[in-house]
Amino acid sequence: MTPIVEAAGLVKRFGRVAALDGLDLVAEPGRVVALLGPNGAGKTTFVRSVATLVRPDGGTLLVDGVDAARHPGRVRRIIGLAGQYAAVEGAMTGRENLEMTARLFGLSRRAARAAAADVLDRLSLGGVADRLVRTYSGGLRRRLDLGASLVGAPRLLLLDEPTTGLDPRSRIELWDAIGDLVANGTNVLLTTQYLDEADHLADHVVIIDCGRVAAEGSPRELKARMGGDLIEIHVRDHAALEPAADALRAVGDVHTDPASLLLTLTAENGPDDLMKAAHALADHRAVIEDMTLRRPTLDEVFLALTAPAQTTTA
Amino acid sequence: MAVTQASGGSGLGAASWVIAQRGVRRTLRTPQIIVMGLVQSIAFLLIFRYVFGGAIGTGGIGYVDYMIPGLLTVSGLFAGMSAAVAVADDLASGRLDRLMSLPMPRTAVIAGQVAADTVRVALILAVSTALAFAVGFRVHAGWAPALAGFGLCVLFGFAFVWMFVALGLLTANPQAAQGAGFLALPLSFVSSAYVPVDTMPGWLRGFAENQPVTVMMDTVRVLTQGEAASALLGHGAAHYVPRALAWTAGIIAVSGLVAVTRARRT
Numbered sequence: 001m002t003p004i005v006e007a008a009g010l011v012k013r014f015g016r017v018a019a020l021d022g023l024d025l026v027a028e029p030g031r032v033v034a035l036l037g038p039n040g041a042g043k044t045t046f047v048r049s050v051a052t053l054v055r056p057d058g059g060t061l062l063v064d065g066v067d068a069a070r071h072p073g074r075v076r077r078i079i080g081l082a083g084q085y086a087a088v089e090g091a092m093t094g095r096e097n098l099e100m101t102a103r104l105f106g107l108s109r110r111a112a113r114a115a116a117a118d119v120l121d122r123l124s125l126g127g128v129a130d131r132l133v134r135t136y137s138g139g140l141r142r143r144l145d146l147g148a149s150l151v152g153a154p155r156l157l158l159l160d161e162p163t164t165g166l167d168p169r170s171r172i173e174l175w176d177a178i179g180d181l182v183a184n185g186t187n188v189l190l191t192t193q194y195l196d197e198a199d200h201l202a203d204h205v206v207i208i209d210c211g212r213v214a215a216e217g218s219p220r221e222l223k224a225r226m227g228g229d230l231i232e233i234h235v236r237d238h239a240a241l242e243p244a245a246d247a248l249r250a251v252g253d254v255h256t257d258p259a260s261l262l263l264t265l266t267a268e269n270g271p272d273d274l275m276k277a278a279h280a281l282a283d284h285r286a287v288i289e290d291m292t293l294r295r296p297t298l299d300e301v302f303l304a305l306t307a308p309a310q311t312t313t314a
Numbered sequence: 315m316a317v318t319q320a321s322g323g324s325g326l327g328a329a330s331w332v333i334a335q336r337g338v339r340r341t342l343r344t345p346q347i348i349v350m351g352l353v354q355s356i357a358f359l360l361i362f363r364y365v366f367g368g369a370i371g372t373g374g375i376g377y378v379d380y381m382i383p384g385l386l387t388v389s390g391l392f393a394g395m396s397a398a399v400a401v402a403d404d405l406a407s408g409r410l411d412r413l414m415s416l417p418m419p420r421t422a423v424i425a426g427q428v429a430a431d432t433v434r435v436a437l438i439l440a441v442s443t444a445l446a447f448a449v450g451f452r453v454h455a456g457w458a459p460a461l462a463g464f465g466l467c468v469l470f471g472f473a474f475v476w477m478f479v480a481l482g483l484l485t486a487n488p489q490a491a492q493g494a495g496f497l498a499l500p501l502s503f504v505s506s507a508y509v510p511v512d513t514m515p516g517w518l519r520g521f522a523e524n525q526p527v528t529v530m531m532d533t534v535r536v537l538t539q540g541e542a543a544s545a546l547l548g549h550g551a552a553h554y555v556p557r558a559l560a561w562t563a564g565i566i567a568v569s570g571l572v573a574v575t576r577a578r579r580t
Binding site: 048051052053055073076077079080081083084085086087088089091092096100101103104105106132148149152 | 324
């Protein structure tokens with residue numbers, strides 16, 4: 001199957017800063033791909049390249065097999081873009097915004113009206129469809145913006161930080177809306193700074209740093225890279241820290257965090273290691289507050305893989 | 315094949331029309347836009363007609379007849395200014411990104427914006443002209459040339475809109491675009507709009523006499539006031555009209571080139 005996006009050695013410089021520095025990425029169709037990275041990592045530049053808003057200085061970029069540098073017009077028929085801002089017109093109603101976008105996609109007046117009605121329905125915007133957008137809340141605007149990117153029935157939806165700045169409820173509503181689209185077979189490429197968002201929405205996560213791919217895989221694979229699960233043990237006071245740490249050294253490498261009275265050790269064998277740790281603590285009569293076994297979070301993967309010192313560019 | 319109708323994208327004409335509709339709706343549903351444009355024009359009209367007018371000598375023409383052609387030309391300039399802010403705001407807010415990512419010619423975004431803003435400028439000019447007649451302005455050269463003169467005011471406005479759309483695209487920031495709009499101040503005041511240029515010192519007069527806005531307003535003067543204006547300004551319509559049209563074409567050509575190049579850059 002033709003990848004929906006295929007980038008090889010993609011380079012884009014702004015002055016002396018390389019926003020994309022030899023980025024290689026393949027997005028298979030039928031999945032949600034999340035680009036994850038700190039500010040300035042190159043996520044937005046990449047999405048804008050796919051949307052033909054930025055022309056890369058080097059490398060190749062194919063969108064559904066179409067060369068974006070040579071045939072930008074054809075790429076624009078494949079994609080729908082929802083950028084970082086709700087790019088909807090405040091002096092028009094929600095319905096008018098969608099009909100306008102549909103008309104610009106080349107739909108006839110009648111087809112545009114039908115497409116707008118369909119999108120309003122799918123995104124549960126029917127109740128506010130005929131209100132001017134400047135009276136909408138931030139969450140409603142973003143949902144309408146998502147609708148505007150959909151109304152031309154694109155094969156690839158590009159969502160650049162779709163929930164940045166939204167309150168938790170609006171975020172979850174937007175996630176649900178995106179989830180429904182995916183269930184209907186739309187390919188989605190999204191960027192986010194929120195790890196829980198990538199974890200929630202994406203089948204495939206690409207961690208980008210300094211214009212290159214730092215790591216990729218499913219959320220589960222990326223977490224597995226951290227070397228298995230973690231055992232966390234809280235103790236009641238400082239006096240209890242050392243005896244507990246002594247007891248656990250028999251099981252594995254212990255990391256002690258005196259400030260939060262927390263001991264961490266990696267559990268490559270999951271529950272087995274948990275049992276061993278419990279027995280070791282009992283044998284040493286060490287007193288603990290609680291003990292948990294957990295998967296590493298994407299946050300930990302992210303922080304381990306991205307270099308904080310090099311994240312200053314826009 | 316239910317969903318294939320979208321794949322073709324839209325043509326230049328249809329897309330420009332849709333974008334123009336957006337701009338006109340914006341104007342009609344945001345009364346502040348029209349009101350702000352009018353307030354400037356009306357305030358200047360009243361101030362120069364009734365406050366300063368009595369003290370300014372304009373030879374063989376009454377002051378109101380002298381000043382109105384200048385004021386209408388300048389109104390087109392000031393009304394055009396908000397196009398720069400609107401375009402820069404579209405750019406800064408991502409709305410232009412959305413439009414540029416759609417399957418349509420990018421020049422349609424520019425063409426539609428210019429069309430909508432020209433409609434707005436024409437509306438402001440129509441109200442200002444009506445008010446001008448209400449405060450005593452009269453045509454003294456027959457209606458045919460006078461109507462041509464009013465038509466030229468709209469054409470000049472169209473050229474100014476092009477100029478400000480190009481400026482808006484170049485600044486890409488609403489505040490900066492507002493700042494660039496102050497370009498309109500020297501063009502409007504260092505001109506023959508409110509006082510004949512021969513009262514100005516020599517170095518200033520050189521600019522005032524030859525800059526495009528003066529050429530444009532003197533054209534409208536000659537067309538609406540006839541012989542008396544020609545006698546005062548030293549030339550007739552045959553001198554002014556071609557020069558005004560040349561300036562207009564020049565402004566549109568340069569601004570159009572800048573705007574279209576900027577829109578197609580990626």
